[in-house]
Amino acid sequence: MRLHPLAADGLIAAALTTVAVLLGTEAVAQGWPALDPLAWTLVALLTLPLVLRTRAPVTVCLAVHACWVVYVTLDYWPVVGSFGPMLAVYTVASLRPTRAAAACAALLAGVWIYAGLRSDAGAMASVAGQAVGFPLVLWRFGYVARRTGELTLRLRAEQADRARREVAEERVRIARELHDVVAHHIAVINVQAGLARFVFHSDARTARDALDTIEGASGEALAELRRMLGLLRADGVQGADGAPAPGLDQLDEMVTRVRTGGVGVELRVTGTPRPLPPGVQLCVYRVVQEALTNVLKYAPGADAAVELAYRAGEVTVSVTDGGPVEGLDPVTPAERGGHGLIGMRERAKLYGGTILVGPRSEGGFGVRLTLPTPVQVARRGDSVRE
Numbered sequence: 247m248r249l250h251p252l253a254a255d256g257l258i259a260a261a262l263t264t265v266a267v268l269l270g271t272e273a274v275a276q277g278w279p280a281l282d283p284l285a286w287t288l289v290a291l292l293t294l295p296l297v298l299r300t301r302a303p304v305t306v307c308l309a310v311h312a313c314w315v316v317y318v319t320l321d322y323w324p325v326v327g328s329f330g331p332m333l334a335v336y337t338v339a340s341l342r343p344t345r346a347a348a349a350c351a352a353l354l355a356g357v358w359i360y361a362g363l364r365s366d367a368g369a370m371a372s373v374a375g376q377a378v379g380f381p382l383v384l385w386r387f388g389y390v391a392r393r394t395g396e397l398t399l400r401l402r403a404e405q406a407d408r409a410r411r412e413v414a415e416e417r418v419r420i421a422r423e424l425h426d427v428v429a430h431h432i433a434v435i436n437v438q439a440g441l442a443r444f445v446f447h448s449d450a451r452t453a454r455d456a457l458d459t460i461e462g463a464s465g466e467a468l469a470e471l472r473r474m475l476g477l478l479r480a481d482g483v484q485g486a487d488g489a490p491a492p493g494l495d496q497l498d499e500m501v502t503r504v505r506t507g508g509v510g511v512e513l514r515v516t517g518t519p520r521p522l523p524p525g526v527q528l529c530v531y532r533v534v535q536e537a538l539t540n541v542l543k544y545a546p547g548a549d550a551a552v553e554l555a556y557r558a559g560e561v562t563v564s565v566t567d568g569g570p571v572e573g574l575d576p577v578t579p580a581e582r583g584g585h586g587l588i589g590m591r592e593r594a595k596l597y598g599g600t601i602l603v604g605p606r607s608e609g610g611f612g613v614r615l616t617l618p619t620p621v622q623v624a625r626r627g628d629s630v631r632e
Contacts, residue, residue: 251300259296262329266293270326278323288317292330299337307334307350311357324361331357332384339388340395347388351381409588416589432467435460493527494519494554497534501552504538509567510549511538517556526617529593530554530563533601536590537565537613545570545611562616569610590615 249257266289270281281289291313299306310330317327335354339347355377362373442456492500501511522530534552541550550567587603590613594601599617606612 252297255299256297258333259294262296262333263290263293266326266329270323273323273326276323279321281322281326285317285320285322288313288320288322289326292317292327296330296333296337299334300341303334303338303341304346304350307331307338307353310334311353314357315360318357318361318364321364324365328358328361332380335381336384336388339385340391341388344389347385351385354381354384412588413592416592419589435464435467492531493524494522494530496531497552497554500531500535500538504542504550509538509541509547512549512551514551514553515556516553519556522561522619526561526597526619529597529599529617530561530615532593533590533613533615534563534565540611540613541565541567548610560616560618562614564612564614566606566612567610 267286270286270289274280292310295306295309311334314324314327314331318324331354335347335350338350358377358380359370359373362370362377438456438459442453442460445452445456497513501513504511538550538552541548545567548567548569550565553562553564555562555564590601590603594615594617597617599615601616602612602614604612
């Protein structure tokens with residue numbers, strides 16, 4: 247639970263006011279005059295303005311020091327009013343440049359010495375030491391806090407920029423692959439159009455089938471083209487070379503390659519296999535490929551299971567493993583994620599699907615991708631019942 251900065255400063259000011267009030271009740275026991283209504287008003291003015299300390303640190307610092315000078319001049323116990331000025335100096339040091347922080351620290355030292363002169367000149371050596379030590383410590387702590395904040399902001403900006411670059415690179419790579427998919431559809435349309443023209447007068451049935459194929463392929467090509475253009479409109483870097491788009495018929499070949507790397511992979515297909523658009527096949531293939539690569543990297547020696555399920559209205563693929571074998575050193579968890587998981591999420595989002603990635607309750611790691619089946623595919627046999 248994160249508090250709003252103004253609420254947090256309000257709580258701090260309330261806490262300091264409470265401490266000052268409790269300490270003020272001990273003034274008589276310490277040999278100082280009892281605090282009257284004027285003194286309590288000054289105590290409030292020394293702590294309550296700290297609610298605005300992060301919005302106007304220098305102004306608040308000057309205001310509370312002015313109140314503290316009045317408080318000390320009226321011969322009240324100086325310690326009661328010291329908490330507000332000290333926090334104000336720390337705030338200036340943590341939010342403003344060194345010159346402003348040095349000036350406020352010097353102001354604190356000057357008022358501290360003035361309070362010592364008004365109270366007990368015999369203890370000036372101790373007062374002088376405190377007047378030098380406290381401002382220096384507050385300035386140092388504030389400076390470290392300011393530098394830490396600046397470095398944190400810079401680190402977050404660099405991380406956000408790196409994440410944007412990784413997303414852009416992955417989108418460009420996906421767009422290049424989708425280009426191959428669209429080119430495939432255009433080639434099919436070209437061939438079928440030539441066939442329909444050739445048999446238009448002699449074989450109406452074949453011509454009709456060719457036109458149906460052209461209709462389906464053109465619809466899928468337009469859908470893939472929209473996805474590709476949507477990706478290319480995103481800001482990003484100029485990407486890497488693409489590769490021919492693989493499909494589900496190459497899952498066996500990929501599983502075999504992974505087995506040679508030392509991972510026992512079992513591939514299961516449930517439901518009735520049916521043709522899927524090349525883009526959907528590519529999405530499934532790449533997610534399985536990345537998931538099995540992660541098994542090789544993060545769970546050496548583990549067995550993995552790949553399940554491809556054809557369901558009514560959707561296709562689902564899951565990749566699970568049992569975790570690394572004891573005695574083998576996996577990549578540390580801090581190195582997980584990054585570019586691979588970004589690519590999985592981008593692909594799932596591109597095709598309107600969902601993806602779940604994370605550790606399993608029974609051990610190991612799991613990836614589950616669900617993609618909706620396009621309408622054209624549903625018309626051609628998407629009637630599997632579970």
